[in-house]
Amino acid sequence: MNFVHHVGVTALDQLRGWGHAAFFFLELLRALPASLRRFGIVVHQIHAIGNRSLVIIMASGLAVGFVLALQMYYALAAYGAAESLGLIVNLSLVRELGPVVTALLFAGRAGTSLTAEIGLMKAGEQLSAMELMAVDPKVRVLAPRLIAGIVSMPILAVLFSAVGIMGAYVVAVLLIGVDAGNFWSIQQTGVDVWRDVGNGLVKSVVFGVICTVVALYQGYETEATPEGVAYATTRTVVISSLWILGMDFVLTALMFTAP
Amino acid sequence: MGKRGIETLVGMFVLLGMGALTFLALQAANLGSMTGGDTYTVQARFDNIGGLKPRAPVRSAGVLVGRVKVIGLDSTIFQGVVTLEIERDYKFPKDTAAKILTAGLLGDQYVGLLAGGDDADLASGDTIAQTQSAVVLENLIGQFITGQAEGGGSAAPATEAPK
Numbered sequence: 095m096n097f098v099h100h101v102g103v104t105a106l107d108q109l110r111g112w113g114h115a116a117f118f119f120l121e122l123l124r125a126l127p128a129s130l131r132r133f134g135i136v137v138h139q140i141h142a143i144g145n146r147s148l149v150i151i152m153a154s155g156l157a158v159g160f161v162l163a164l165q166m167y168y169a170l171a172a173y174g175a176a177e178s179l180g181l182i183v184n185l186s187l188v189r190e191l192g193p194v195v196t197a198l199l200f201a202g203r204a205g206t207s208l209t210a211e212i213g214l215m216k217a218g219e220q221l222s223a224m225e226l227m228a229v230d231p232k233v234r235v236l237a238p239r240l241i242a243g244i245v246s247m248p249i250l251a252v253l254f255s256a257v258g259i260m261g262a263y264v265v266a267v268l269l270i271g272v273d274a275g276n277f278w279s280i281q282q283t284g285v286d287v288w289r290d291v292g293n294g295l296v297k298s299v300v301f302g303v304i305c306t307v308v309a310l311y312q313g314y315e316t317e318a319t320p321e322g323v324a325y326a327t328t329r330t331v332v333i334s335s336l337w338i339l340g341m342d343f344v345l346t347a348l349m350f351t352a353p
Numbered sequence: 354m355g356k357r358g359i360e361t362l363v364g365m366f367v368l369l370g371m372g373a374l375t376f377l378a379l380q381a382a383n384l385g386s387m388t389g390g391d392t393y394t395v396q397a398r399f400d401n402i403g404g405l406k407p408r409a410p411v412r413s414a415g416v417l418v419g420r421v422k423v424i425g426l427d428s429t430i431f432q433g434v435v436t437l438e439i440e441r442d443y444k445f446p447k448d449t450a451a452k453i454l455t456a457g458l459l460g461d462q463y464v465g466l467l468a469g470g471d472d473a474d475l476a477s478g479d480t481i482a483q484t485q486s487a488v489v490l491e492n493l494i495g496q497f498i499t500g501q502a503e504g505g506g507s508a509a510p511a512t513e514a515p516k
Protein backbone atom coordinates (compact mmCIF):
# COMPACT_ATOMS: atom_id res chain seq x y z
CA MET A 95 0.00 0.00 0.00
CA ASN A 96 2.80 2.33 0.94
CA PHE A 97 4.54 1.59 -2.35
CA VAL A 98 1.43 2.32 -4.42
CA HIS A 99 1.00 5.56 -2.51
CA HIS A 100 4.62 6.50 -3.21
CA VAL A 101 4.33 5.78 -6.95
CA GLY A 102 1.13 7.78 -7.17
CA VAL A 103 2.62 10.79 -5.38
CA THR A 104 5.73 10.71 -7.59
CA ALA A 105 3.68 10.48 -10.77
CA LEU A 106 1.40 13.32 -9.71
CA ASP A 107 4.38 15.47 -8.71
CA GLN A 108 5.99 14.84 -12.07
CA LEU A 109 2.78 15.71 -13.87
CA ARG A 110 2.39 18.89 -11.85
CA GLY A 111 6.00 19.81 -12.69
CA TRP A 112 5.26 19.44 -16.40
CA GLY A 113 2.17 21.57 -16.12
CA HIS A 114 4.09 24.18 -14.16
CA ALA A 115 6.81 24.29 -16.83
CA ALA A 116 4.18 24.58 -19.59
CA PHE A 117 2.55 27.54 -17.84
CA PHE A 118 5.98 29.13 -17.36
CA PHE A 119 6.62 28.75 -21.11
CA LEU A 120 3.26 30.30 -22.01
CA GLU A 121 3.79 33.25 -19.67
CA LEU A 122 7.23 33.73 -21.19
CA LEU A 123 5.70 33.79 -24.67
CA ARG A 124 3.17 36.34 -23.50
CA ALA A 125 5.98 38.53 -22.17
CA LEU A 126 7.89 38.49 -25.49
CA PRO A 127 6.17 41.42 -27.28
CA ALA A 128 6.51 43.72 -24.27
CA SER A 129 10.20 42.95 -23.92
CA LEU A 130 10.84 43.65 -27.61
CA ARG A 131 9.99 47.29 -26.93
CA ARG A 132 13.09 47.55 -24.78
CA PHE A 133 15.46 46.38 -27.47
CA GLY A 134 18.59 47.58 -25.66
CA ILE A 135 18.31 44.79 -23.11
CA VAL A 136 17.94 42.20 -25.87
CA VAL A 137 21.07 43.48 -27.65
CA HIS A 138 22.95 43.33 -24.38
CA GLN A 139 21.86 39.71 -23.87
CA ILE A 140 22.79 38.69 -27.43
CA HIS A 141 26.24 39.99 -26.61
CA ALA A 142 26.32 38.04 -23.37
CA ILE A 143 25.18 34.69 -24.75
CA GLY A 144 25.90 34.95 -28.48
CA ASN A 145 29.15 36.85 -28.90
CA ARG A 146 30.76 35.23 -25.91
CA SER A 147 30.00 31.72 -27.23
CA LEU A 148 31.60 32.55 -30.57
CA VAL A 149 35.11 31.32 -29.82
CA ILE A 150 34.15 27.93 -28.39
CA ILE A 151 31.63 27.29 -31.20
CA MET A 152 34.02 28.20 -34.00
CA ALA A 153 36.90 26.26 -32.47
CA SER A 154 34.70 23.19 -32.11
CA GLY A 155 33.38 23.57 -35.64
CA LEU A 156 36.88 23.74 -37.05
CA ALA A 157 37.97 20.68 -35.07
CA VAL A 158 34.90 18.68 -36.12
CA GLY A 159 35.50 19.64 -39.77
CA PHE A 160 39.16 18.57 -39.58
CA VAL A 161 38.41 15.23 -37.95
CA LEU A 162 35.41 14.39 -40.16
CA ALA A 163 37.45 15.08 -43.28
CA LEU A 164 40.36 12.93 -42.09
CA GLN A 165 38.18 9.98 -41.08
CA MET A 166 35.90 10.14 -44.11
CA TYR A 167 38.90 10.27 -46.43
CA TYR A 168 40.24 7.10 -44.87
CA ALA A 169 36.97 5.26 -45.59
CA LEU A 170 36.19 6.86 -48.97
CA ALA A 171 39.67 6.43 -50.46
CA ALA A 172 39.11 2.66 -50.22
CA TYR A 173 36.26 3.01 -52.74
CA GLY A 174 37.98 5.60 -54.90
CA ALA A 175 35.34 8.14 -53.93
CA ALA A 176 37.51 10.70 -52.15
CA GLU A 177 35.84 13.50 -54.14
CA SER A 178 32.54 12.92 -52.29
CA LEU A 179 34.29 13.86 -49.05
CA GLY A 180 33.06 17.45 -49.23
CA LEU A 181 29.48 16.31 -49.73
CA ILE A 182 29.51 13.93 -46.77
CA VAL A 183 31.12 16.46 -44.44
CA ASN A 184 28.75 19.17 -45.67
CA LEU A 185 25.57 17.12 -45.23
CA SER A 186 26.50 15.75 -41.81
CA LEU A 187 27.42 19.23 -40.59
CA VAL A 188 24.49 21.14 -42.06
CA ARG A 189 21.81 18.57 -41.24
CA GLU A 190 22.91 17.11 -37.92
CA LEU A 191 26.18 18.06 -36.29
CA GLY A 192 25.91 21.81 -36.79
CA PRO A 193 22.60 22.26 -34.97
CA VAL A 194 23.09 19.47 -32.41
CA VAL A 195 26.69 20.02 -31.32
CA THR A 196 26.16 23.78 -31.26
CA ALA A 197 23.10 23.29 -29.06
CA LEU A 198 24.97 20.96 -26.69
CA LEU A 199 27.85 23.43 -26.42
CA PHE A 200 25.37 26.29 -26.07
CA ALA A 201 23.67 24.50 -23.16
CA GLY A 202 27.04 24.13 -21.48
CA ARG A 203 28.38 27.58 -22.27
CA ALA A 204 25.35 29.91 -22.20
CA GLY A 205 22.60 27.83 -20.54
CA THR A 206 24.55 27.33 -17.34
CA SER A 207 25.42 31.00 -17.03
CA LEU A 208 21.77 31.94 -17.57
CA THR A 209 20.63 29.52 -14.86
CA ALA A 210 23.27 30.66 -12.40
CA GLU A 211 22.49 34.33 -13.08
CA ILE A 212 18.72 33.99 -12.71
CA GLY A 213 19.13 31.61 -9.75
CA LEU A 214 21.34 34.06 -7.88
CA MET A 215 18.95 36.89 -8.71
CA LYS A 216 16.23 34.82 -7.13
CA ALA A 217 18.38 33.84 -4.14
CA GLY A 218 19.22 37.51 -3.61
CA GLU A 219 15.50 38.32 -3.84
CA GLN A 220 16.10 40.71 -6.71
CA LEU A 221 13.20 39.16 -8.61
CA SER A 222 10.83 39.66 -5.68
CA ALA A 223 12.07 43.25 -5.33
CA MET A 224 11.22 43.87 -8.99
CA GLU A 225 7.73 42.49 -8.48
CA LEU A 226 7.30 44.84 -5.50
CA MET A 227 8.20 47.75 -7.74
CA ALA A 228 5.55 46.56 -10.23
CA VAL A 229 8.20 45.51 -12.75
CA ASP A 230 7.42 42.11 -14.19
CA PRO A 231 10.66 40.09 -14.01
CA LYS A 232 9.42 37.94 -16.88
CA VAL A 233 9.31 40.98 -19.14
CA ARG A 234 12.40 42.71 -17.77
CA VAL A 235 14.70 39.73 -17.13
CA LEU A 236 13.53 36.45 -18.69
CA ALA A 237 11.95 37.33 -22.04
CA PRO A 238 14.91 39.36 -23.40
CA ARG A 239 17.16 36.40 -22.64
CA LEU A 240 14.81 34.06 -24.49
CA ILE A 241 14.84 36.31 -27.57
CA ALA A 242 18.62 36.54 -27.39
CA GLY A 243 18.85 32.74 -27.22
CA ILE A 244 16.52 32.27 -30.19
CA VAL A 245 18.49 34.80 -32.25
CA SER A 246 21.96 33.59 -31.25
CA MET A 247 21.52 29.85 -31.71
CA PRO A 248 20.88 29.77 -35.50
CA ILE A 249 23.74 32.21 -36.08
CA LEU A 250 26.09 30.06 -34.02
CA ALA A 251 24.93 26.84 -35.72
CA VAL A 252 25.41 28.30 -39.21
CA LEU A 253 28.87 29.52 -38.21
CA PHE A 254 29.69 26.08 -36.83
CA SER A 255 28.76 24.43 -40.13
CA ALA A 256 30.52 27.02 -42.28
CA VAL A 257 33.73 26.87 -40.25
CA GLY A 258 33.54 23.05 -40.26
CA ILE A 259 33.27 22.96 -44.06
CA MET A 260 36.23 25.33 -44.33
CA GLY A 261 38.13 23.03 -41.98
CA ALA A 262 37.28 20.08 -44.21
CA TYR A 263 38.48 22.13 -47.20
CA VAL A 264 41.82 22.75 -45.49
CA VAL A 265 42.31 19.04 -44.74
CA ALA A 266 40.90 17.61 -47.97
CA VAL A 267 42.18 20.07 -50.55
CA LEU A 268 45.25 21.65 -49.02
CA LEU A 269 46.65 18.69 -47.07
CA ILE A 270 45.40 15.54 -48.82
CA GLY A 271 45.15 16.96 -52.33
CA VAL A 272 41.52 16.31 -53.31
CA ASP A 273 40.63 18.43 -56.34
CA ALA A 274 39.18 21.77 -55.22
CA GLY A 275 36.75 22.08 -58.14
CA ASN A 276 35.28 18.65 -57.48
CA PHE A 277 35.17 19.31 -53.75
CA TRP A 278 32.85 22.29 -54.22
CA SER A 279 30.85 21.20 -57.27
CA ILE A 280 29.76 17.90 -55.67
CA GLN A 281 28.49 19.89 -52.71
CA GLN A 282 26.68 22.30 -55.00
CA THR A 283 24.84 19.50 -56.78
CA GLY A 284 24.18 17.34 -53.71
CA VAL A 285 23.14 19.86 -51.06
CA ASP A 286 19.76 21.53 -51.39
CA VAL A 287 19.37 25.00 -49.91
CA TRP A 288 15.84 24.55 -48.61
CA ARG A 289 15.87 20.87 -47.68
CA ASP A 290 19.29 20.76 -46.05
CA VAL A 291 20.44 24.25 -45.06
CA GLY A 292 16.89 25.46 -44.37
CA ASN A 293 15.90 22.49 -42.25
CA GLY A 294 19.18 22.72 -40.35
CA LEU A 295 18.32 26.32 -39.57
CA VAL A 296 14.81 25.33 -38.38
CA LYS A 297 16.39 22.72 -36.12
CA SER A 298 18.75 25.24 -34.55
CA VAL A 299 15.88 27.66 -33.86
CA VAL A 300 13.99 24.87 -32.07
CA PHE A 301 17.10 23.98 -30.07
CA GLY A 302 17.58 27.65 -29.22
CA VAL A 303 14.09 27.76 -27.71
CA ILE A 304 14.67 24.50 -25.80
CA CYS A 305 18.08 25.46 -24.38
CA THR A 306 17.05 28.93 -23.28
CA VAL A 307 13.66 28.00 -21.84
CA VAL A 308 15.13 25.09 -19.86
CA ALA A 309 17.94 27.31 -18.53
CA LEU A 310 15.54 30.12 -17.57
CA TYR A 311 13.04 27.74 -15.97
CA GLN A 312 15.71 26.00 -13.91
CA GLY A 313 17.06 29.36 -12.75
CA TYR A 314 13.62 30.76 -12.00
CA GLU A 315 12.46 27.74 -10.02
CA THR A 316 15.72 27.09 -8.19
CA GLU A 317 15.86 26.68 -4.44
CA ALA A 318 17.25 29.90 -3.05
CA THR A 319 20.39 28.31 -1.61
CA PRO A 320 23.95 27.82 -2.94
CA GLU A 321 23.29 24.08 -3.34
CA GLY A 322 19.98 24.80 -5.02
CA VAL A 323 21.69 26.96 -7.65
CA ALA A 324 24.37 24.33 -8.15
CA TYR A 325 21.75 21.62 -8.67
CA ALA A 326 19.78 23.82 -11.03
CA THR A 327 22.87 24.51 -13.15
CA THR A 328 23.61 20.80 -13.46
CA ARG A 329 19.99 20.02 -14.30
CA THR A 330 20.06 22.68 -17.04
CA VAL A 331 22.81 20.85 -18.90
CA VAL A 332 21.31 17.38 -18.41
CA ILE A 333 17.74 18.29 -19.28
CA SER A 334 18.59 20.50 -22.27
CA SER A 335 20.94 17.85 -23.68
CA LEU A 336 18.32 15.13 -23.41
CA TRP A 337 15.67 17.36 -24.95
CA ILE A 338 18.00 18.34 -27.79
CA LEU A 339 18.89 14.75 -28.63
CA GLY A 340 15.27 13.63 -28.42
CA MET A 341 13.93 16.52 -30.49
CA ASP A 342 16.71 16.03 -33.03
CA PHE A 343 15.49 12.50 -33.67
CA VAL A 344 11.90 13.68 -34.06
CA LEU A 345 12.89 16.57 -36.37
CA THR A 346 15.17 14.38 -38.48
CA ALA A 347 12.38 11.83 -38.86
CA LEU A 348 10.01 14.58 -39.97
CA MET A 349 12.43 16.41 -42.28
CA PHE A 350 14.67 13.88 -43.97
CA THR A 351 12.74 10.63 -44.37
CA ALA A 352 10.87 11.68 -47.52
CA PRO A 353 12.68 10.62 -50.73
CA MET B 354 32.49 48.48 -22.31
CA GLY B 355 30.12 51.19 -23.47
CA LYS B 356 26.64 50.63 -24.86
CA ARG B 357 27.76 51.58 -28.37
CA GLY B 358 30.67 49.17 -28.23
CA ILE B 359 28.37 46.29 -27.33
CA GLU B 360 25.94 47.22 -30.08
CA THR B 361 28.76 47.24 -32.60
CA LEU B 362 29.93 43.81 -31.45
CA VAL B 363 26.41 42.38 -31.69
CA GLY B 364 26.10 43.90 -35.15
CA MET B 365 29.33 42.19 -36.16
CA PHE B 366 28.03 38.90 -34.71
CA VAL B 367 24.83 39.08 -36.76
CA LEU B 368 26.79 40.09 -39.87
CA LEU B 369 29.11 37.13 -39.37
CA GLY B 370 26.08 34.83 -39.19
CA MET B 371 24.68 36.30 -42.42
CA GLY B 372 28.06 35.83 -44.09
CA ALA B 373 28.23 32.20 -43.00
CA LEU B 374 24.68 31.56 -44.25
CA THR B 375 25.53 33.12 -47.63
CA PHE B 376 28.62 30.94 -47.83
CA LEU B 377 26.58 27.82 -47.05
CA ALA B 378 23.87 28.71 -49.56
CA LEU B 379 26.06 29.81 -52.48
CA GLN B 380 29.37 28.00 -52.17
CA ALA B 381 28.34 24.82 -50.35
CA ALA B 382 24.77 24.30 -51.63
CA ASN B 383 22.81 24.64 -54.84
CA LEU B 384 21.41 28.18 -54.58
CA GLY B 385 24.01 29.51 -57.00
CA SER B 386 23.25 26.88 -59.64
CA MET B 387 19.49 26.91 -59.21
CA THR B 388 17.44 27.46 -62.32
CA GLY B 389 15.82 30.84 -61.96
CA GLY B 390 12.08 30.79 -62.72
CA ASP B 391 12.45 30.98 -66.51
CA THR B 392 11.50 27.44 -67.45
CA TYR B 393 8.94 25.53 -69.50
CA THR B 394 7.52 22.11 -68.66
CA VAL B 395 7.09 19.08 -70.89
CA GLN B 396 5.85 15.62 -70.00
CA ALA B 397 7.26 12.22 -70.82
CA ARG B 398 5.69 8.80 -70.20
CA PHE B 399 7.83 5.83 -69.30
CA ASP B 400 6.99 2.15 -68.81
CA ASN B 401 9.42 2.09 -65.91
CA ILE B 402 11.07 5.08 -64.30
CA GLY B 403 13.49 2.96 -62.24
CA GLY B 404 14.97 5.01 -59.40
CA LEU B 405 14.31 8.46 -60.86
CA LYS B 406 13.58 11.07 -58.20
CA PRO B 407 12.10 14.56 -58.25
CA ARG B 408 14.80 17.23 -58.79
CA ALA B 409 16.94 14.75 -60.71
CA PRO B 410 18.88 16.45 -63.53
CA VAL B 411 17.72 16.58 -67.14
CA ARG B 412 20.70 16.52 -69.49
CA SER B 413 21.20 16.80 -73.19
CA ALA B 414 24.61 15.75 -74.52
CA GLY B 415 25.68 15.65 -70.88
CA VAL B 416 24.83 19.30 -70.28
CA LEU B 417 22.39 20.17 -67.51
CA VAL B 418 19.33 21.77 -69.12
CA GLY B 419 16.67 21.31 -66.47
CA ARG B 420 15.28 19.22 -63.65
CA VAL B 421 12.56 16.65 -63.00
CA LYS B 422 9.64 18.48 -61.41
CA VAL B 423 6.99 15.86 -60.58
CA ILE B 424 6.68 12.12 -61.00
CA GLY B 425 3.22 10.57 -61.13
CA LEU B 426 1.41 7.46 -62.32
CA ASP B 427 -1.20 7.54 -65.09
CA SER B 428 -3.58 4.95 -63.70
CA THR B 429 -5.43 4.36 -67.01
CA ILE B 430 -2.41 3.10 -68.95
CA PHE B 431 -0.16 2.41 -65.95
CA GLN B 432 2.79 4.42 -67.12
CA GLY B 433 4.93 6.76 -65.08
CA VAL B 434 4.37 10.39 -66.02
CA VAL B 435 7.48 12.50 -65.52
CA THR B 436 7.15 16.28 -65.73
CA LEU B 437 10.38 17.94 -66.83
CA GLU B 438 11.27 21.55 -66.17
CA ILE B 439 13.58 22.79 -68.91
CA GLU B 440 15.31 26.17 -69.00
CA ARG B 441 13.79 28.53 -71.52
CA ASP B 442 17.15 29.16 -73.17
CA TYR B 443 17.25 25.59 -74.44
CA LYS B 444 14.84 24.73 -77.27
CA PHE B 445 14.32 21.14 -78.42
CA PRO B 446 12.66 19.84 -81.61
CA LYS B 447 9.21 18.27 -81.28
CA ASP B 448 10.47 14.74 -82.01
CA THR B 449 13.09 14.78 -79.23
CA ALA B 450 13.50 11.45 -77.43
CA ALA B 451 13.79 11.06 -73.66
CA LYS B 452 15.73 8.28 -71.96
CA ILE B 453 16.28 7.46 -68.30
CA LEU B 454 20.01 6.98 -67.87
CA THR B 455 22.32 6.25 -64.99
CA ALA B 456 25.39 8.29 -64.12
CA GLY B 457 28.14 5.71 -63.82
CA LEU B 458 27.38 2.07 -63.15
CA LEU B 459 25.45 2.53 -59.91
CA GLY B 460 25.08 6.31 -59.81
CA ASP B 461 21.99 8.49 -59.65
CA GLN B 462 19.49 8.34 -62.48
CA TYR B 463 18.75 11.27 -64.75
CA VAL B 464 16.73 12.02 -67.86
CA GLY B 465 18.70 12.30 -71.09
CA LEU B 466 17.23 14.21 -74.05
CA LEU B 467 18.26 13.24 -77.58
CA ALA B 468 17.30 15.96 -80.03
CA GLY B 469 15.41 14.97 -83.20
CA GLY B 470 15.15 16.76 -86.55
CA ASP B 471 11.73 18.40 -86.47
CA ASP B 472 11.47 22.08 -87.40
CA ALA B 473 8.95 22.92 -84.68
CA ASP B 474 10.16 23.19 -81.10
CA LEU B 475 8.69 21.59 -77.98
CA ALA B 476 6.36 24.04 -76.29
CA SER B 477 5.24 24.22 -72.68
CA GLY B 478 2.77 21.42 -71.87
CA ASP B 479 3.85 19.16 -74.76
CA THR B 480 4.41 15.45 -74.33
CA ILE B 481 7.55 13.74 -75.55
CA ALA B 482 6.46 10.81 -77.73
CA GLN B 483 9.60 8.72 -77.90
CA THR B 484 10.82 7.46 -74.56
CA GLN B 485 13.07 4.72 -73.31
CA SER B 486 12.60 3.35 -69.81
CA ALA B 487 15.21 2.96 -67.15
CA VAL B 488 17.42 -0.10 -67.37
CA VAL B 489 16.59 -2.23 -64.37
CA LEU B 490 19.77 -4.00 -63.32
CA GLU B 491 17.93 -7.09 -62.03
CA ASN B 492 16.23 -7.64 -65.41
CA LEU B 493 19.54 -7.16 -67.18
CA ILE B 494 21.23 -9.76 -64.97
CA GLY B 495 18.23 -12.06 -65.47
CA GLN B 496 18.56 -11.77 -69.24
CA PHE B 497 22.29 -12.32 -69.05
CA ILE B 498 21.86 -15.49 -67.00
CA THR B 499 19.16 -16.95 -69.30
CA GLY B 500 21.33 -15.99 -72.31
CA GLN B 501 24.28 -17.83 -70.80
CA ALA B 502 22.15 -20.88 -70.05
CA GLU B 503 20.86 -21.08 -73.63
CA GLY B 504 24.02 -20.24 -75.57
CA GLY B 505 26.48 -21.53 -72.97
CA GLY B 506 25.74 -25.22 -73.59
CA SER B 507 27.61 -25.31 -76.86
CA ALA B 508 30.16 -22.64 -75.94
CA ALA B 509 31.49 -24.33 -72.83
CA PRO B 510 33.10 -27.37 -74.50
CA ALA B 511 34.66 -25.12 -77.17
CA THR B 512 36.61 -23.16 -74.57
CA GLU B 513 37.75 -26.32 -72.89
CA ALA B 514 38.84 -28.02 -76.10
CA PRO B 515 42.29 -26.38 -76.56
CA LYS B 516 43.41 -27.70 -73.18
